[in-house]
Amino acid sequence: MVGVAGLAVTMLHAGLHTLAAAAAPQAAAPGSQAPASTMTPGQRADSTPKGQLKNPYADTDAAVVQAGQQMYMSYACSGCHGGTGGGGMCPPLTNDVWVYGGDDDTLFRLVTYGSQDLQSKGYSRTGQENVVGAMPAMGQIVKTDDDLWRILAFVRANYHGSPDCKFGCGAK
Numbered sequence: 684m685v686g687v688a689g690l691a692v693t694m695l696h697a698g699l700h701t702l703a704a705a706a707a708p709q710a711a712a713p714g715s716q717a718p719a720s721t722m723t724p725g726q727r728a729d730s731t732p733k734g735q736l737k738n739p740y741a742d743t744d745a746a747v748v749q750a751g752q753q754m755y756m757s758y759a760c761s762g763c764h765g766g767t768g769g770g771g772m773c774p775p776l777t778n779d780v781w782v783y784g785g786d787d788d789t790l791f792r793l794v795t796y797g798s799q800d801l802q803s804k805g806y807s808r809t810g811q812e813n814v815v816g817a818m819p820a821m822g823q824i825v826k827t828d829d830d831l832w833r834i835l836a837f838v839r840a841n842y843h844g845s846p847d848c849k850f851g852c853g854a855k
Contacts, residue, residue, distance in 0.1 A: 724795040724821070727828035733805075736788040738832050742839035751837030754830050763816065768841050774812040779844025782810050785851030790835055795822035809851070 728736065740747040755761060755768075768776035779785075783793050783806050793801050797820030825831045842849050 721827040721829045723823075724791070724825050724828050724831045725823065728792050728795045728822070734786075734788050736791045738787045738791075738835055738839075740832055740836040742836045742842075744836065747833055747836045748840040751833035751835070751840075754825075755834050755837050758821065758825055758830075758834070760834065768838055773816045773818070776838045777841050777843045779842075779848035779852060780810045780812050781848070781851050782808055782812055784809050785848065787835065787850070789851070790838075791828075791831060793818055794825070794831060794834075796820050797822075 722730070740751075742748060756766070760768075761771075763771055763773040764776050765771040770776075774780065774782060781789075783789050783798070783801060789801075789806065792804070792806070796804065798818040800820055801818075821831075825834070839849065845852075
């Protein structure tokens with residue numbers, strides 16, 4: 684029960700940071716413009732056919748990665764995955780083990796829906812980690828799909844696993 688209470692506090696904390704982040708204007712660096720539409724993550728995932736979500740940002744764009752890091756911290760992703768994504772009570776985001784797959788589409792939907800809803804939509808585990816807590820649905824916490832894409836660019840920029848597995852081992 685302590686784990687559930689801790690998760691609730693973390694999610695509440697993330698919600699408060701989301702409100703603060705929403706109030707602060709964010710300037711886009713050249714080459715870092717937001718996509719034309721900024722839907723909620725749930726709206727984006729629900730309106731896009733499976734396999735077609737693609738991050739519009741490169742993990743080599745320093746301004747995007749920096750913004751993604753700030754959002755990663757403000758949305759409290761670090762509470763479970765560690766400050767730089769190296770793991771904690773949940774899996775690391777920096778190695779070559781992708782529990783559900785490492786492609787953009789799967790990662791976006793995993794964060795948006797959480798692991799339980801993702802499984803109900805036909806996804807299954809493709810990898811195993813020693814520490815695998817259930818991923819909560821963050822689609823109502825993360826304000827826009829653009830915020831989530833920037834967070835995922837930060838995650839990719841901090842990847843330290845096999846180059847062949849950066850987008851999922853066996854990715855085509």
